[in-house]
Amino acid sequence: MDLPVDEWKSYVFQKWSLLPKSIQVTISTAETLSDIFLHSSLLLQPEDEMFLKNLSRGYLVEKDPNAPLFYREEGNKKFQQKDYMGATVLYSKGISHSRPHTADISLCYGNRSAALFHLGQYEMCLKDIMRAQMHGYPERLQPKMLLRKAECLVALGRPQEASQTIRDLERSFAAGPTLAGAQFQILQRNLCRLKMKAEEKETLTETFPAALTKALEDMDVKEENGQIPNASSSVSLCTDPLRGRYLVATKDILPGELLVKEDAFVSVLHPGERPPLRLPESEWDTRVTNGDLYCHRCLVHTLAPVPCGGCSYAKYCSQDCMQQAWGLYHSVECSLGGLLLTLGVFCHIALRSTLLARPEDASRVVRKLCGEIRNKDPCSPESETWVQALTCDLGGEREERRKTREPPIPGCDLNGKYESNYNAVFHLLPHTENQSPEHRFLCALSVSALCRQLEAASCSEPTVARPAVLGSEVAVWGAAMLKHMLQLRCNAQAITTIQHTGSEENSVTNSRQVRLATGLFPVVSLLNHSCSPNTSVSFVSTVATVRASQQIGRGEEILHCYGPHRSRMGAAERRQKLRSQYFFDCSCPACRDEEHSAAAGPRWEAFCCTRCGALLQGDDVLTCGSMSCTESVSRGHLVSRLQDLQQQVGMAQKLLRNGKPERAIQLLSGCRRDAKSFLSGEHSLVGQMEDGLAQAYAASGDWQKSAAHLQKSLQVVEVQHGPSSVEMGHELFKLAQLFFNGFAIPEALNTIRKAEEVLMVHFGPWNDEIQELQKMKSCLLDLPPIPGGPSMQDPKVFFQQLTTLP
Numbered sequence: 113m114d115l116p117v118d119e120w121k122s123y124v125f126q127k128w129s130l131l132p133k134s135i136q137v138t139i140s141t142a143e144t145l146s147d148i149f150l151h152s153s154l155l156l157q158p159e160d161e162m163f164l165k166n167l168s169r170g171y172l173v174e175k176d177p178n179a180p181l182f183y184r185e186e187g188n189k190k191f192q193q194k195d196y197m198g199a200t201v202l203y204s205k206g207i208s209h210s211r212p213h214t215a216d217i218s219l220c221y222g223n224r225s226a227a228l229f230h231l232g233q234y235e236m237c238l239k240d241i242m243r244a245q246m247h248g249y250p251e252r253l254q255p256k257m258l259l260r261k262a263e264c265l266v267a268l269g270r271p272q273e274a275s276q277t278i279r280d281l282e283r284s285f286a287a288g289p290t291l292a293g294a295q296f297q298i299l300q301r302n303l304c305r306l307k308m309k310a311e312e313k314e315t316l317t318e319t320f321p322a323a324l325t326k327a328l329e330d331m332d333v334k335e336e337n338g339q340i341p342n343a344s345s346s347v348s349l350c351t352d353p354l355r356g357r358y359l360v361a362t363k364d365i366l367p368g369e370l371l372v373k374e375d376a377f378v379s380v381l382h383p384g385e386r387p388p389l390r391l392p393e394s395e396w397d398t399r400v401t402n403g404d405l406y407c408h409r410c411l412v413h414t415l416a417p418v419p420c421g422g423c424s425y426a427k428y429c430s431q432d433c434m435q436q437a438w439g440l441y442h443s444v445e446c447s448l449g450g451l452l453l454t455l456g457v458f459c460h461i462a463l464r465s466t467l468l469a470r471p472e473d474a475s476r477v478v479r480k481l482c483g484e485i486r487n488k489d490p491c492s493p494e495s496e497t498w499v500q501a502l503t504c505d506l507g508g509e510r511e512e513r514r515k516t517r518e519p520p521i522p523g524c525d526l527n528g529k530y531e532s533n534y535n536a537v538f539h540l541l542p543h544t545e546n547q548s549p550e551h552r553f554l555c556a557l558s559v560s561a562l563c564r565q566l567e568a569a570s571c572s573e574p575t576v577a578r579p580a581v582l583g584s585e586v587a588v589w590g591a592a593m594l595k596h597m598l599q600l601r602c603n604a605q606a607i608t609t610i611q612h613t614g615s616e617e618n619s620v621t622n623s624r625q626v627r628l629a630t631g632l633f634p635v636v637s638l639l640n641h642s643c644s645p646n647t648s649v650s651f652v653s654t655v656a657t658v659r660a661s662q663q664i665g666r667g668e669e670i671l672h673c674y675g676p677h678r679s680r681m682g683a684a685e686r687r688q689k690l691r692s693q694y695f696f697d698c699s700c701p702a703c704r705d706e707e708h709s710a711a712a713g714p715r716w717e718a719f720c721c722t723r724c725g726a727l728l729q730g731d732d733v734l735t736c737g738s739m740s741c742t743e744s745v746s747r748g749h750l751v752s753r754l755q756d757l758q759q760q761v762g763m764a765q766k767l768l769r770n771g772k773p774e775r776a777i778q779l780l781s782g783c784r785r786d787a788k789s790f791l792s793g794e795h796s797l798v799g800q801m802e803d804g805l806a807q808a809y810a811a812s813g814d815w816q817k818s819a820a821h822l823q824k825s826l827q828v829v830e831v832q833h834g835p836s837s838v839e840m841g842h843e844l845f846k847l848a849q850l851f852f853n854g855f856a857i858p859e860a861l862n863t864i865r866k867a868e869e870v871l872m873v874h875f876g877p878w879n880d881e882i883q884e885l886q887k888m889k890s891c892l893l894d895l896p897p898i899p900g901g902p903s904m905q906d907p908k909v910f911f912q913q914l915t916t917l918p
């Protein structure tokens with residue numbers, strides 16, 4: 113997904129293999145990125161572009177005029193089955209394929225407002241009603257919608273506005289019924305009921321506010337760093353030849369302290385497992401992907417997106433985000449159709465980065481690249497006119513650079529300040545020499561194709577602005593994009609979110625981390641890797657925060673994990689991954705420890721003796737660790753037993769998802785007996801079994817048994833991930849939910865406290881789970897109740913309401 117689709121990849125690799133040796137050598141040995149780009153782009157033939165165009169046609173990203181009716185009808189089916197969530201998503205798809213100010217779009221918005229109403233999303237419902245009207249909602253259907261509007265206003269405690277809407281409705285009735293008799297009567301009855309409700313609710317308080325903006329405000333670093341405005345004053349930027357640029361603690365840091373808070377310089381939403389495909393005649397995709405549920409600009413989860421006016425792909429949480437995205441980059445990207453999906457997220461980020469560059473940052477880059485292209489110093493007289501053409505209005509700055517040297521730390525400005533801007537992005541390392549010639553060729557050819565398509569678009573449609581920031585020279589712009597594409601391999605940061613799964617009746621939620629988008633964060637990129645890092649990174653919208661996950665002493669390096677974490681991967685696997693993706697050999701303390709310790713492997717992967725239960729040791733043949741036991745067994749045998757068991761656990765999880773907890777309990781209990789005979793009690797699979805049992809018992813309402821199993825799962829998680837890990841935080845959160853549901857008040861309070869402590873370190877106070885924990889606590893302690901919250905008598909009911917909060 114990051115790289116171009118496989119068909120294009122193999123096409124380009126084949127093209128490369130068929131190139132004359134001399135040309136391969138020229139490109140492989142090219143000294144600068146500009147040269148790689150120029151040589152490669154000369155090789156891009158019309159038939160290559162045609163091949164790519166055909167691939168791009170496989171995606172349906174433009175507006176299909178026949179789709180809205182289809183999606184509306186499919187949505188109506190779901191609506192009738194009372195699947196309002198499903199209906200909402202399908203109406204959204206209909207909206208994304210509709211042109212503005214058509215009957216299609218107004219009807220889809222109107223229907224979506226009804227689905228949102230049933231989901232209790234009154235604010236969103238009101239917005240959709242407004243949009244439906246803005247796009248010309250049919251007069252004859254107006255009364256029904258006005259009634260819905262009034263209902264929302266009542267529910268939201270805005271009685272004055274509700275009364276006004278009711279008066280409007282009455283007036284429209286008085287003007288003469290536009291509806292059939294029966295419908296008219298139903299409407300009038302509803303109207304009477306509503307009038308009474310409006311009067312009752314005259315004194316209702318405000319609704320619970322959305323925590324997001326507040327969360328972002330409260331996340332500010334304590335004391336800003338003079339050198340790196342996105343970091344706290346507890347860290348400073350250093351550089352040495354071995355480690356490159358890195359951050360160290362300037363004072364003792366406590367767990368949970370916020371060290372970096374940085375908005376992505378650029379981010380691109382992942383299209384999801386399967387991006388919108390073009391299906392055969394009169395068929396449209398009804399699957400839901402991330403692209404349907406998250407804002408393409410700010411990445412906020414949204415049930416009621418507004419689409420781009422020009423394509424069916426880009427969708428936003430609000431009009432505001434749509435306009436911002438259009439102004440910043442989407443006006444250029446919109447016309448590219450499926451090409452960006454074909455070329456992959458990295459290529460998309462490369463393009464968007466150049467579009468986001470401020471002119472002053474871009475001009476520096478242009479100067480640098482011009483110098484490269486001429487392979488001469490940009491300030492030498494020969495290239496002067498050429499440079500001047502590109503940076504005509506920047507003569508003063510050029511003069512300035514002649515006098516001052518480049519700042520000592522790459523990416524900093526002339527005053528030594530390191531900001532999250534294009535200049536810093538440009539100085540992230542591309543590791544060009546480490547990447548294979550084929551890969552470089554793939555990137556260069558993809559970028560060339562993108563440049564050609566954009567040139568064509570800007571010729572045929574002069575209103576579509578070309579990225580002005582990099583001047584009119586394609587060579588410069590292409591070289592910059594190529595550099596970004598190569599940089600992303602080591603510098604791309606996955607933007608993740610925690611998704612909660614779990615059915616309505618099973619109120620113990622499971623959470624999993626999912627990748628939402630990929631972005632570039634110049635400050636976060638300064639952190640070096642460790643397989644057992646001392647920080648934790650999390651995201652709200654496009655903002656990354658880095659917090660200390662443990663105590664960090666003054667002078668110690670601030671480290672985060674690029675992916676291969678010691679609790680999830682063995683040392684050999686980590687080393688291999690880090691070398692192939694990031695081109696370095698890890699020598700973090702975890703790796704050094706494991707090098708010296710015996711190759712027994714971690715406890716969460718350990719086998720134990722069938723006869724005496726002691727841990728087994730060895731490679732191909734394992735022998736019992738106990739002196740008094742002579743048992744030995746082949747690893748292959750144990751691994752196949754393990755795989756067997758994994759399969760059964762998978763089946764049990766499926767049973768759970770399909771609402772068959774009793775059968776899951778049966779299956780898992782058998783697995784547990786089997787596991788006892790050859791797996792260590794702290795094996796991660798044992799943890800999964802206990803977790804599954806906990807869920808199954810919770811689903812069948814046995815809180816005590818559920819809690820007992822969850823506590824065992826917690827022990828395994830603690831061994832594998834550590835007592836203050838994110839994973840531990842999520843498990844403690846689940847346990848707190850269970851105790852809460854089971855009325856076990858002291859246990860619940862105790863677990864809530866522990867969960868809060870752990871989650872606080874990783875996420876700060878505005879995390880969703882922490883907010884829920886606090887609501888649970890205030891309910892248990894009978895503190896001032898939450899507005900509109902129920903009384904203490906029935907925590908279960910209260911809890912279910914909590915979990916359905918937006």
Ligand SMILES: [Zn+2]
Binds near residue numbers: 428
């Ligand atoms: Zn947004």
Ligand SMILES: [Zn+2]
Binds near residue numbers: 421425442446
């Ligand atoms: Zn668009």
Ligand SMILES: [Zn+2]
Binds near residue numbers: 699700702
């Ligand atoms: Zn390591």
Ligand SMILES: [Zn+2]
Binds near residue numbers: 722724738743
């Ligand atoms: Zn033994």
